[in-house]
Amino acid sequence: MPPLVVAFPVIDPVAVSIGPLAIRWYALAYIAGLVGGWFYARRLVAASSLWGNVRRPTGADIDDMLLYVALGVILGGRIGYILFYSPGQYLEDPLSIFAVWQGGMAFHGGLAGAAIAMFLLARARGLLVLSLFDVAATVAPIGIFFGRIANFINGELWGRPAPDLPFAMVFPHGGPLPRHPSQLYEAFAEGLLLFILLAVVVRIVGFRRPGLVTGVFAVGYAVARSVCEFFREPDPQLGFLFGTQVSALEGGITMGMVLSLPLLIAGIWLIVRALSRQPSTQETVS
Numbered sequence: 092m093p094p095l096v097v098a099f100p101v102i103d104p105v106a107v108s109i110g111p112l113a114i115r116w117y118a119l120a121y122i123a124g125l126v127g128g129w130f131y132a133r134r135l136v137a138a139s140s141l142w143g144n145v146r147r148p149t150g151a152d153i154d155d156m157l158l159y160v161a162l163g164v165i166l167g168g169r170i171g172y173i174l175f176y177s178p179g180q181y182l183e184d185p186l187s188i189f190a191v192w193q194g195g196m197a198f199h200g201g202l203a204g205a206a207i208a209m210f211l212l213a214r215a216r217g218l219l220v221l222s223l224f225d226v227a228a229t230v231a232p233i234g235i236f237f238g239r240i241a242n243f244i245n246g247e248l249w250g251r252p253a254p255d256l257p258f259a260m261v262f263p264h265g266g267p268l269p270r271h272p273s274q275l276y277e278a279f280a281e282g283l284l285l286f287i288l289l290a291v292v293v294r295i296v297g298f299r300r301p302g303l304v305t306g307v308f309a310v311g312y313a314v315a316r317s318v319c320e321f322f323r324e325p326d327p328q329l330g331f332l333f334g335t336q337v338s339a340l341e342g343g344i345t346m347g348m349v350l351s352l353p354l355l356i357a358g359i360w361l362i363v364r365a366l367s368r369q370p371s372t373q374e375t376v377s
Contacts (some may be wrong), residue, residue, distance in 0.1 A: 099260045102244045120241035121164075124234025127156045131230045136303075141297035143370065148218055148226060156212055160227065163208030164201040164234075171200010175346055176326050198235070198316075199350040221301035228308035229289045235312075236282025243274035250276070250322045265324070273323040280315035296370070303365035309358025313351040320347045 098229045107114040135141065147154070175197055177341030209227055213220040242248045249262040250271025285308065292307050323345075325331055331343040 094238065095212055096166065099246065099262055101246075103265065104245050106344070116244045117241045120237040121161075124237045125157060127233040127237075128160075128227075128230035129153060131233065132156070132226050133296075134230060135226055135293070141299070143186040145301060146219060146296060147298070148216075148223055152212070152216055152218065152223075155212060155228070156209060156223065156227070159208040160205045163204035163206070165196075165204075167204015167207070168201030169170045169253070170194035170199035171203065175200065175350065197350075198238075199354070202354075219301055221305060222298055225301060225304040226297050228305045231294055231308060232282045232289065233285035235345055236278050236286070239278035239282060240276050241270065243278070247322055248274055249305070250274075251324050253322075270324070271322040273319060276322055277316070277319045280319055281312055285311045285315060299370040300365040300368065302361040306358045306365060308360030309354045311358075313355035316351045317348045317355075320345045323347070 102116070104115050105113045106116045106119055133150050133185070136148050136150065136153055139147070141147075205227065206224070209223050210220055212218075213223045245266070246263045249260075249265040250273030252268040253259045253271045254269050256269065256271065258272065260272050261267065261269055288302060288311055289308060292304055296303060298304065321343075325343070325345045332346060332349060
């Protein structure tokens, strides 16, 4: 191993084993993201000063949103991965679609699934769809952060080769080359930084401009993900969609970048739309 390479901290992907029952870090990451997001969301809807006269969801709405989002993320994430990243594999072995413990979840698919689930919940409860989206967008980086940490623990979705990087790592299944720990880059950019950005927006504007927080999330995630894709090794079954360069800052368009483009456009539209309207300032108590 080159002297500058940091040893990969090999961690058993199974966090706890009780007889035949194995609880994986990946599952715990989903649970931590959902529970952490639920707790934060309940605090947000309890703060009447953030809402003006916009009808805010109740605590019971947030409780139900937890279930809706969990189902949407899991189903959408799995279906998105199958459609965008590996359709051939699942056509050859359809039963492997259900082997979720082997990995294979797409963020953009999970996002779409969660959005559909929240749309249905908002319509059923008579809530403003964009307001419910705003709450979910504010807390979403919590789940993203834990998910990327779980990717790192599993030693998956590793970065591109970086033999001269002082903190490059040799991943167990990534071959002999030292690589960028791109999972940690994504945890920082898509998780921590985006969480702070959205918290600042909520602190300043609140939820009085429906759609604004959702737009900031969409733009922030699209930019962060696209930047991180320059350091992340493309999925082997797809490779680069355009270009062939593998160095950190040169060429190579990936599926993650392509899927982030419509998210970026939608986010800009939501921001412009929200800022073009007068904010709601009257406080109400529900």
